[in-house]
Amino acid sequence: MPSSPSSSTPFSISGAPQAIDSPDVRRAGRDLLSLALIDARNHTLQLLSLYEEALGSATLAMPRVEGVDPPVWLAGQIGWFAEWWIARNTQRAFGAECPVRPTRLAAIEPNADAWWNPSQVPPAERWSPDMPDLAQTKAYLLETLEITLELLEHAAETDAGLYFYRLALFHEDMCGEQLIVMAQTLGLGLGIELPPAAVARQPVLVPGTAWELGMSGPGFAFAQECGSERADVPEFEIDAQPVTWSQFVEFVDDGGYDRPELWRPEGQAWLAAQVDGRRGPRHVEQIGSTREGGGSVLQQRFGRTVRAADNQSVVHVSWWEADAWARWAGRRLATEVEWEIAAHTAMNRGFRWADVHEWTAGTLRPWTGFRADPWSEGSAFDPKPAFGRARVLRGASFATRARLRSPKRRDFAAPDRDDGFFGFRTCTL
Numbered sequence: 001m002p003s004s005p006s007s008s009t010p011f012s013i014s015g016a017p018q019a020i021d022s023p024d025v026r027r028a029g030r031d032l033l034s035l036a037l038i039d040a041r042n043h044t045l046q047l048l049s050l051y052e053e054a055l056g057s058a059t060l061a062m063p064r065v066e067g068v069d070p071p072v073w074l075a076g077q078i079g080w081f082a083e084w085w086i087a088r089n090t091q092r093a094f095g096a097e098c099p100v101r102p103t104r105l106a107a108i109e110p111n112a113d114a115w116w117n118p119s120q121v122p123p124a125e126r127w128s129p130d131m132p133d134l135a136q137t138k139a140y141l142l143e144t145l146e147i148t149l150e151l152l153e154h155a156a157e158t159d160a161g162l163y164f165y166r167l168a169l170f171h172e173d174m175c176g177e178q179l180i181v182m183a184q185t186l187g188l189g190l191g192i193e194l195p196p197a198a199v200a201r202q203p204v205l206v207p208g209t210a211w212e213l214g215m216s217g218p219g220f221a222f223a224q225e226c227g228s229e230r231a232d233v234p235e236f237e238i239d240a241q242p243v244t245w246s247q248f249v250e251f252v253d254d255g256g257y258d259r260p261e262l263w264r265p266e267g268q269a270w271l272a273a274q275v276d277g278r279r280g281p282r283h284v285e286q287i288g289s290t291r292e293g294g295g296s297v298l299q300q301r302f303g304r305t306v307r308a309a310d311n312q313s314v315v316h317v318s319w320w321e322a323d324a325w326a327r328w329a330g331r332r333l334a335t336e337v338e339w340e341i342a343a344h345t346a347m348n349r350g351f352r353w354a355d356v357h358e359w360t361a362g363t364l365r366p367w368t369g370f371r372a373d374p375w376s377e378g379s380a381f382d383p384k385p386a387f388g389r390a391r392v393l394r395g396a397s398f399a400t401r402a403r404l405r406s407p408k409r410r411d412f413a414a415p416d417r418d419d420g421f422f423g424f425r426t427c428t429l
Helices: 023-027 030-055 071-087 092-097 112-116 123-127 134-152 159-186 245-253 265-272 319-328 336-345
Strands: 204-206 209-213 229-233 236-238 284-289 295-301 304-307 331-333 357-363 391-395 410-413 422-424 426-428
Touching: 023 030, 023 159, 030 071, 030 134, 030 159, 071 112, 071 134, 071 159, 092 159, 134 159, 204 336, 209 336, 229 336, 236 336, 236 426, 245 284, 245 295, 245 319, 265 319, 319 331, 319 422, 331 357, 336 357, 336 391
Parallel strands: 357 422
Antiparallel strands: 204 236, 209 229, 284 295, 295 304, 331 426, 357 391, 391 410
16 A cells, blocks of 8 residues: 655655656566555645645535546546556556457446546546545545555566556556646646746757667557667757747747748647637736846746746747747757757756657657557557647656656647647757
């Protein structure tokens, strides 16, 4: 059973071995995985406690918000996901070779599928008052974790044997970040602060090199990371940090949102569809230069209006906005291979990342050797329908668990998404 959260912030791990925070957990064995799974569950429970404090309610009751799942439902789905793929999956030992629809046992909660299976519960029904309350959900989280840990003790120490345990860990970590994104969307104060503004640095010149993308070695990989692709990349100059608010203010002041030549047709259509006329990133209340000549950005952060620091990374931008800014600046979005090379080779020269997830140029596509996995098939995590449409996100945000902060991690989202902690950086043309 997990111990009680011992830290006042969900982003620190008090007294736990630092190894559970390492991206190397993708290759972790049983003992380390057990500790990491307990840590992830503590993190989830702590976030639920922060929601309780913010809402002043032990039920987390709130009016329905379009496009957002209730936090209690999302928490229950974490436990359901682990049970669905581990305790109920009689073919879990096959790992990534497991069938998409394996033989399954009954759930410990008879109504589990009717409550938490996303393919059976449409978004509107997730807000139903008949759904489990917070106390029921916490009890289910504790019980499913205990079963997971018991089964883990007997799992084979192989990539196949540990595949679904690693998957459950990273799924919970991603849901934890989603809970934080939801708090920002709902305007709830969870006591979370953005990282301090970075010291502005000049762009970094990166020598040309041959580079191989992909995760083809041992350990866990998400479907879109599987396979490999080799590229010969010429010398390039890349921003040392993501584009900042002071830089974005100049774009706004120069009429960037009203200049069609800066926007792709799809971006113009997205912009025209925004309510009340979009003239700044999501959650921005005021943006523009001040009489004193500096930039001024007032943004809603977890329910409070705050003034963004000039050198803080722009956040909550869509891919369309990032692309338009790059065109305005006479630059271009970094490609994902350029981003990865810089993250691996230019850290000691000022390349800074992990404040925001970063949009990259081009669309998501499979690498050579791509293979669908059993769990993402047909789900919101399935990259196949997104190939050629979604945009690749690299890096991590301040809300990403440390073990998911890898320079090789490859995520994706539709170009109109702006609810996440999304920013961008650019390269010279």
